[in-house]
Amino acid sequence: MAKKQIPLKDMNRGIDLQDTKFYENLDEDLQGAFSPWLVMRWASSVANKDLAPHYLTMINDFCNSNFTILSKHPNLFWKLATIAGAGKGQYHKWVPPGKKAKKSKVQTFLAEIHPTYKLEDLKMIEKVNTVDELKALVRDYGYEEKEIKEMFK
Numbered sequence: 001m002a003k004k005q006i007p008l009k010d011m012n013r014g015i016d017l018q019d020t021k022f023y024e025n026l027d028e029d030l031q032g033a034f035s036p037w038l039v040m041r042w043a044s045s046v047a048n049k050d051l052a053p054h055y056l057t058m059i060n061d062f063c064n065s066n067f068t069i070l071s072k073h074p075n076l077f078w079k080l081a082t083i084a085g086a087g088k089g090q091y092h093k094w095v096p097p098g099k100k101a102k103k104s105k106v107q108t109f110l111a112e113i114h115p116t117y118k119l120e121d122l123k124m125i126e127k128v129n130t131v132d133e134l135k136a137l138v139r140d141y142g143y144e145e146k147e148i149k150e151m152f153k
Helices: 008-016 028-033 036-043 052-064 074-082 105-113 119-128 131-140 145-151
Strands: none
Touching (some): 008 074, 036 052, 131 145
């Protein structure tokens, strides 16, 4: 038997109309199928250009902050998600998660020597330095010429 799923139209409508009892009124199987992550993905994006910033901001502020903790309390999570509701039904668009940026070999090296730097910082270091400066840095860390050549392909 296929696993029960919460109908998306019902879930989105529950958020839009601020139905705080929606989760509580689900049967046990549907409560087991409840996914805070999916609720957040669907609820945060609406086609209405005037309301889109509202939904995105509200879901981010109330549901995404402390998501790890909140996701363990689905009824509370649901109630927080309903805060974003605008009082009338909206068309919700699926926004797929972004693809994780892949580091270049040089950025991977820079991450090893600067473990607290963000990827954007590593990209900036790579961008503002010349290839010769970066090769010299890699040499200073004891890499062999063969490894350096491979890193800068």
